[in-house]
Each structure stands twice: as C-alpha cells, then as structure tokens.
Amino acid sequence: MSEEQTYGFETLQIRAGYDPKKHNYASTVPIYQTASFNIGDTDRLKRLKSKEEHGFFYTRSGNPTLDILEKRITALEGGTGALAVASGMAAVAYSLLNVAEGGGEIIAIHSIYAGSYNLLEHTLPKFGIKVKWIDDPYDTELFRKAITKNAKGIFIETIGNPLINVLDIETIAKIAHENNVPLIVDNTFATSYLLKPFDFGADVVVYSSTKALGGHGSTLGGLIVENGKFNWDNGKFSHFTEPDYKVENKNLLEVFPDTPFTTRVRLHYLSEFGAVLSPFDAFLILEGFETLSVRLEREVENTKIVVNYLLKHPQVCWVSYPDVPDERNHNNRQLAEKYFPKGSGSIFSFGYKGDQEHINKFLNNLKVFSFLVNVGDSKSLITQPSQTTHSSLREEDRIKAGAFDNALRVSIGLENVDDLITDLEQAFKESIK
Numbered sequence: 001m002s003e004e005q006t007y008g009f010e011t012l013q014i015r016a017g018y019d020p021k022k023h024n025y026a027s028t029v030p031i032y033q034t035a036s037f038n039i040g041d042t043d044r045l046k047r048l049k050s051k052e053e054h055g056f057f058y059t060r061s062g063n064p065t066l067d068i069l070e071k072r073i074t075a076l077e078g079g080t081g082a083l084a085v086a087s088g089m090a091a092v093a094y095s096l097l098n099v100a101e102g103g104g105e106i107i108a109i110h111s112i113y114a115g116s117y118n119l120l121e122h123t124l125p126k127f128g129i130k131v132k133w134i135d136d137p138y139d140t141e142l143f144r145k146a147i148t149k150n151a152k153g154i155f156i157e158t159i160g161n162p163l164i165n166v167l168d169i170e171t172i173a174k175i176a177h178e179n180n181v182p183l184i185v186d187n188t189f190a191t192s193y194l195l196k197p198f199d200f201g202a203d204v205v206v207y208s209s210t211k212a213l214g215g216h217g218s219t220l221g222g223l224i225v226e227n228g229k230f231n232w233d234n235g236k237f238s239h240f241t242e243p244d245y246k247v248e249n250k251n252l253l254e255v256f257p258d259t260p261f262t263t264r265v266r267l268h269y270l271s272e273f274g275a276v277l278s279p280f281d282a283f284l285i286l287e288g289f290e291t292l293s294v295r296l297e298r299e300v301e302n303t304k305i306v307v308n309y310l311l312k313h314p315q316v317c318w319v320s321y322p323d324v325p326d327e328r329n330h331n332n333r334q335l336a337e338k339y340f341p342k343g344s345g346s347i348f349s350f351g352y353k354g355d356q357e358h359i360n361k362f363l364n365n366l367k368v369f370s371f372l373v374n375v376g377d378s379k380s381l382i383t384q385p386s387q388t389t390h391s392s393l394r395e396e397d398r399i400k401a402g403a404f405d406n407a408l409r410v411s412i413g414l415e416n417v418d419d420l421i422t423d424l425e426q427a428f429k430e431s432i433k
Contacts, residue, residue: 009076009193014290017071023064031283032064051255061271065279069286073213073223076192076289077205080228081259083266084221084282088188088208089115090275091222094265095184095206096124096155101239103128104152109137109167110400111160114390116186117401120155135400140171147179152236154181158197158339159189161375162349162385162409163402164320166335173201180234188212189375193293194300194342203230204261211376212346215288215295219281226261240264246271295378295414300343302420303412309421310350315428320402321348346412347375349385349402354431359384359406362431368415368423375411380420382410 007015023030037056039045047053056062070082085091096106096119108120108131120131132146143154154176156167169185176183182203187195191212197205207213209221232240233253240260243249246267247256256263270276307324310316322336322344336344352359363371369382373389383389390403398404412420 010293012072012075013193013292016075017068029065029068029283029286031279032059033279034063035059059279060274060276061266063279063282065282065286066277069277069282069289070223072286072289073192073207073225077225078196078198078227079205079225081262082223082225083262083270084209084223084277084285085270086222086275086277087220088113088186088206088210088222089119091206091208091224092116092155092186093119094269094273094275095204095224095261096120096129096153097127097269098261098265099182099184099237100124100129100152103150105130105132105148105150106153106155107132107134107143107146107151108155109134109157109160110397111137111163111165111402112155112157112186113161113188114385114393114401114403116155116157117390117397118392121397137165137167140168140175143172144175144179147175147181151179151181153184155184155186157186157189158195159322159345159347160402161189161347162390162407164322164348164409165402166322166332166339166344168335169197169202169339170200173203176203177201177230180231180236182230189345189347190340191292191296191376193296194345195339198227200339203227209285209288211374212296213288213292213376214285215291215376215378216284217374217377217379219284219288221277221281221285222275224262224265226259228258228260230261232260296343296346298414299346299412302414302417303346303348304343305417306410306412306420306424307348309424313428315353315432316350317353317406318351319348320350320407347409348412349407349409351404351406352408354406356405358431359408361433362427363408365427365430366423367426368419369410375409377411378414380411380413380415382408385409 036058048055066084069084074082134142173183184204185197185202187197187205188208188211205225207223209223244252253260307321310319322332325333369380373383385403386405390398
C-alpha cells in the first residue's frame with residue numbers, strides 16, 4: 001500500500017488493493033461467490049485467529065472480493081481502513097451506532113438525506129441516542145454551542161441533499177476535535193475524486209456506493225472509511241477501550257491501532273446485524289470505480305451547461321448549486337472554491353415557477369431524463385424530493401432540508417448535453433399548455 005500511495009487517483013481507482021498474483025493472475029477482480037472458506041487445518045486456524053495470517057472464514061465477516069473493494073476506497077480516500085456493507089444507510093447507521101453505543105448525542109444538520117434524518121430523529125432515540133439539530137449550518141459556532149458532555153459525534157454531508165449546500169468542513173472538524181468528538185462525513189454526492197474529507201479533518205467518511213461510486217444505478221452498497229487519527233481513548237468511548245470478547249478480551253485499540261473504527265463495526269454490527277454486501281455487488285461497484293474520474297469530469301461539465309441554461313429560464317425561480325450565488329446558501333460559492341476545485345458535482349436543485357399541476361406535467365413530459373429516486377447515475381435523473389425522498393418529513397423539516405414544494409432535484413449523466421437541454425425545454429413548454 002505504501003507504494004500505491006505514490007500513484008495518482010486515476011491509477012488507484014483501477015488498480016489499488018489488487019495483486020493479480022494472489023488471484024491466479026486474473027486481470028479482473030474475481031467474484032468469490034461463496035458463503036464460507038475452508039480453514040485448511042487446525043494450525044492455520046490458530047494463525048487466522050491470532051491474526052498471524054490474513055484469511056477469511058465466512059463472507060458475512062469478510063470476503064476477498066469485498067476486501068479488494070475496501071482496500072481500493074481506502075487508497076482513494078487516503079485512509080487506513082474501510083468496510084463494505086449492503087447499503088448507504090447501513091453505513092450511516094453502523095457508524096452512528098459505533099460512536100454513540102450505549103447512549104449519547106449526535107450533532108447533525110437538517111439538510112441531509114431523509115433516510116439519515118429519520119434515523120436520527122425517530123429511530124436512534126429509541127436506542128438512547130439523541131440528536132441535536134443545527135438550524136443554521138453556516139454559523140459554525142452553533143456546532144460548538146451544541147456540544148455537551150454527552151456529545152459523541154458530529155454528522156454532516158459534504159454536499160447537502162437536496163439543498164445542495166456546502167459546509168465549512170475544516171472549521172467544523174476543528175470544533176469537533178477541540179471537544180474530543182469525531183466528525184463523520186457522508187461524501188456520497190462528491191466522491192473522493194472531487195473531495196477528500198480526510199484532508200480537511202474528517203475522521204470517518206461514509207458512502208452510498210449505490211450512487212456515483214458504482215455509477216450505473218445497478219447495485220446497492222455502502223462504505224465506511226476511517227483515517228486512524230482520532231483518539232478513541234479520550235475517556236468518551238469506553239466501548240473502544242474495554243476488553244472486547246471478539247478479540248479474546250483484549251483492548252481493541254491495541255490489537256487494531258490503525259483501524260479500530262471499521263474493525264469494531266465489522267466484529268459487532270456487521271457480524272451481528274448482518275447487512276452484508278454480496279461479492280457480486282462488490283464486483284459491480286469495483287467496475288464502477290474504474291471509470292469514476294472520467295464519468296465525473298464529463299458529468300460536471302454537462303452540469304455547468306445545464307445549470308447556466310436553467311438560470312436564464314423564465315419558468316425557473318432559483319437554482320441551488322455550489323457554483324451559483326443563492327440567498328439560501330449564502331456561502332456556497334466561496335466554500336466551493338475551497339473544497340471543490342475540480343467542480344461541485346453533478347447534482348443540483350431548481351425551483352419550478354408554478355403549482356403542482358404544472359410540475360406534474362413537466363415531469364410527465366420528460367423523455368430523456370428518468371423520473372426516479374437515485375443520483376450519481378450515468379443516466380440523467382430527476383425527482384421532486386417533497387413528494388418522494390423527503391415526503392415522510394414534516395413540512396417544516398422538509399423546508400429546512402431544502403425539499404421545498406417547488407424543488408426538483410436533478411442528477412446529470414453522460415448523455416449529449418444538447419439533448420438534455422432540448423428535453424428540458426420541450427417539457428417546460430408542455431407544462432404550461
């Protein structure tokens with residue numbers, strides 16, 4: 001891995017974590033479609049249990065195909081370890097449980113994916129974990145004021161969904177560390193090609209690899225990555241320092257000093273809750289990795305053209321994209337210049353100037369754009385969050401999240417950009433007939 005770290009992103013996305021010599025010289029990562037692995041003999045069992053030899057017992061706790069995926073995202077993020085799970089929500093849920101096990105408080109912002117919001121607002125409180133919401137995420141001092149002795153972590157998204165806002169990650173990370181809590185960042189919209197949160201102080205990065213990492217809308221998956229720098233032995237996280245029965249009652253930090261976070265999730269939550277990514281799905285996500293940089297470059301280019309078109313359209317009352325000055329996201333442009341020098345991604349929202357009947361006609365008349373609840377696909381997608389992804393939220397919470405009644409969230413793909421604009425234009429015209 002030390003040699004791999006000298007390679008550029010484009011090389012790592014294709015080759016990191018994989019040595020063909022160890023897999024019968026297969027050029028493409030093999031799919032180890034098996035539930036279990038032969039141990040060999042009792043002497044090897046001892047070596048595996050003592051960690052003298054790296055190997056696999058059962059796919060729920062580890063598999064060679066998943067292992068390569070985990071090593072590849074670790075290299076791309078500049079981390080120390082990673083864990084692949086069955087969905088993005090599994091990655092979020094396991095990460096938040098791992099920091100707040102036994103009770104505590106998570107500080108979070110409203111402009112996040114509805115699944116994450118509902119987890120924090122409705123489900124985790126039943127496990128003794130409370131959430132403290134930040135109403136104005138641009139006022140970083142509010143994060144400091146929200147932290148109490150019961151705080152166990154801060155959770156944000158690098159690009160908010162669906163508000164498409166950017167936060168001052170570096171400042172929030174400093175506030176977290178001053179108070180001995182980790183910063184957990186969902187980097188799904190940006191990906192490590194456009195932004196590496198570890199470079200700005202994040203401690204744990206989570207992904208829905210269903211989105212841009214996989215890139216083809218074919219596969220559910222999630223990833224958790226750590227950088228091995230956070231001090232879990234600071235008195236607030238006793239479940240990391242007490243004897244752990246999964247490692248012969250040893251201290252987890254001593255046994256896995258570089259990867260305590262993902263190892264603990266693997267040993268406890270993945271093993272016992274079982275949200276396992278299949279080897280075939282890991283293979284599909286790895287295939288998506290190989291074209292990540294090329295896809296994003298084209299998608300960002302297309303997005304800027306479509307955004308500029310919409311900014312001038314009479315049936316559009318606002319556009320929320322980090323490169324565009326907007327009163328809802330007053331710091332977006334300045335923060336985007338700092339955090340997104342390669343571009344601010346392929347996802348944005350815009351406000352349709354009209355009522356729900358006209359919005360319905362607009363959506364129903366699109367021919368190229370797919371009307372569905374996903375993002376980061378090679379195909380261009382559109383949805384109305386207030387009616388789909390965020391429909392379970394109360395109206396006041398939908399507004400805080402950016403799921404306004406007239407908001408349409410767009411994910412730009414790889415189609416000919418002129419065709420995309422033509423499709424939007426004809427749908428606008430049909431919507432007001």
